Amino acid sequence: MRQFGYERPEYAADAVALAERPEVRYLAGGTNLVDLMKLGVETPDLLVDVSALPYEFVQEDLDGLVRIGAGVRNSDLAAHALIRSRYPVLAQAVLAGASGQLRNMATVGGNLLQRTRCVYFQDVSKPCNKRMPGSGCPARKGDHHNLAILGASDQCIATNPSDMAVALTALDAVVHVQDHAGPHEVPLAELYRLPGSDPQRETTLAPGALITAVDLPTLPFARRSRYRKARERASYSFAIGSVAAALDVEGDVVRDVRLAFGAVAPVPWRARTAEAALVGGPVNEEAFRAAAEAELAAAEPLRDNAYKVPLITNLVVRTLAELAAGS
Amino acid sequence: MRLTFDVNGVGQQADDVWPGESLLYVLRERMGLPGTKNACEQGECGSCSVYLDGTLVCACLVAAPQAQGRAVRTVEGLATDSAGGLDHIQQAFVETGAVQCGFCTPGLIMATDDLLANTPTPSDAEIREALAGNLCRCTGYEKILDAVRLAASRRTEVTP
Numbered sequence: 196m197r198q199f200g201y202e203r204p205e206y207a208a209d210a211v212a213l214a215e216r217p218e219v220r221y222l223a224g225g226t227n228l229v230d231l232m233k234l235g236v237e238t239p240d241l242l243v244d245v246s247a248l249p250y251e252f253v254q255e256d257l258d259g260l261v262r263i264g265a266g267v268r269n270s271d272l273a274a275h276a277l278i279r280s281r282y283p284v285l286a287q288a289v290l291a292g293a294s295g296q297l298r299n300m301a302t303v304g305g306n307l308l309q310r311t312r313c314v315y316f317q318d319v320s321k322p323c324n325k326r327m328p329g330s331g332c333p334a335r336k337g338d339h340h341n342l343a344i345l346g347a348s349d350q351c352i353a354t355n356p357s358d359m360a361v362a363l364t365a366l367d368a369v370v371h372v373q374d375h376a377g378p379h380e381v382p383l384a385e386l387y388r389l390p391g392s393d394p395q396r397e398t399t400l401a402p403g404a405l406i407t408a409v410d411l412p413t414l415p416f417a418r419r420s421r422y423r424k425a426r427e428r429a430s431y432s433f434a435i436g437s438v439a440a441a442l443d444v445e446g447d448v449v450r451d452v453r454l455a456f457g458a459v460a461p462v463p464w465r466a467r468t469a470e471a472a473l474v475g476g477p478v479n480e481e482a483f484r485a486a487a488e489a490e491l492a493a494a495e496p497l498r499d500n501a502y503k504v505p506l507i508t509n510l511v512v513r514t515l516a517e518l519a520a521g522s
Numbered sequence: 523m524r525l526t527f528d529v530n531g532v533g534q535q536a537d538d539v540w541p542g543e544s545l546l547y548v549l550r551e552r553m554g555l556p557g558t559k560n561a562c563e564q565g566e567c568g569s570c571s572v573y574l575d576g577t578l579v580c581a582c583l584v585a586a587p588q589a590q591g592r593a594v595r596t597v598e599g600l601a602t603d604s605a606g607g608l609d610h611i612q613q614a615f616v617e618t619g620a621v622q623c624g625f626c627t628p629g630l631i632m633a634t635d636d637l638l639a640n641t642p643t644p645s646d647a648e649i650r651e652a653l654a655g656n657l658c659r660c661t662g663y664e665k666i667l668d669a670v671r672l673a674a675s676r677r678t679e680v681t682p
Contacts, residue, residue, distance in 0.1 A: 197542075224583075230565060297565055
């Protein structure tokens with residue numbers, strides 16, 4: 196690992212001032228960044244440790260909005276009574292990721308900005324348009340069994356690896372950011388960028404921007420929500436496909452629904468086409484399947500990842516059926 | 523930089539630490555505590571599991587300066603209250619044959635200690651999930667599960 200400096204400021208403004216240069220990285224749990232530094236993928240000359248900043252809170256305001264500090268550890272978030280009761284999809288998604296040790300370290304802010312696990316991105320001896328713009332993408336003809344079927348470009352087919360962000364996307368979370376222009380808010384759906392012709396730009400954040408908190412809007416029917424994750428072993432593995440869903444049923448009609456997919460796109464994929472197909476329709480497996488298929492009509496599978504289309508379809512059907520049954 | 527922290531209940535100091543050192547490196551190379559193992563260095567194998575302020579973490583991913591002023595407990599610190607040299611989890615691993623090459627053992631014992639502190643009578647599913655972050659390439663895990671069950675049964679006897 197190459198030499199770097201270390202600062203641990205106590206105020207967000209100081210952190211942001213230190214981090215405007217592109218060679219600087221924020222350090223929180225370190226579960227992704229430190230690993231990438233050891234691999235030589237990340238080579239910062241300064242780490243700004245944000246763990247002294249006052250962002251380890253989960254609180255509710257008078258309107259019922261829940262605010263999660265960016266420094267909250269994954270374990271604490273998943274165990275929090277407010278999250279477990281009102282947003283079970285979020286608690287389940289967090290618990291579905293990594294191991295106990297890593298969830299004890301990893302933070303909300305770091306989780307949102309973790310990097311893809313595409314093997315070519317993580318191997319500095321290989322070309323990668325995301326890591327080294329213009330160098331090429333071996334994944335398209337190489338190892339892509341867990342890469343994107345939606346939202347990719349000819350430059351990059353990497354997937355966003357987060358479970359938590361899939362649940363937050365379904366819940367319409369809003370991200371609080373502080374940068375050189377001051378504090379502001381960004382809907383999570385506008386935080387992430389599709390790769391297009393410049394896959395090295397993964398977010399709309401300004402240089403040095405610091406995520407300080409995440410808001411969960413009031414969504415009463417999210418008490419009936421669920422995260423379902425398929426992976427290649429029973430635990431401690433990244434998703435090969437996942438679904439975050441919340442369902443509001445009145446009689447035998449879908450009154451409202453939130454649906455997002457993980458491990459299929461460069462961003463947590465909000466399934467708005469499927470949501471539109473479901474709302475006002477019947478509560479049965481045929482309707483759930485048709486909605487999933489409508490969303491996945493835009494999929495562009497490659498040689499080894501076409502399995503994700505039926506996988507996601509089946510995950511959607513099973514998850515919505517379980518929610519409809521109240522289980 | 524100078525690092526001051528608490529290791530297994532004793533105040534410690536290390537000088538000329540550079541930020542690229544991990545807590546794991548400091549424990550093994552500067553504190554003379556090789557019980558915590560260095561295997562993958564990527565947070566994937568759990569061999570370096572230690573308590574940091576009472577929370578189980580992978581020491582390989584903790585930057586040394588992040589341990590400043592904090593309390594670390596390693597596998598060497600588990601048995602300090604017992605006269606026989608091993609605590610009940612370590613004893614259970616020995617008795618059930620849960621140790622083969624032994625490289626993963628300290629991390630698994632720390633993870634088991636954390637599990638039983640929070641869940642004194644875990645189900646098999648809870649044991650498997652709690653140990654998911656600790657890889658063993660020798661045992662096939664069956665003897666490890668036996669060890670955890672044995673340790674849990676004894677713990678229940680000791681603290682009803």
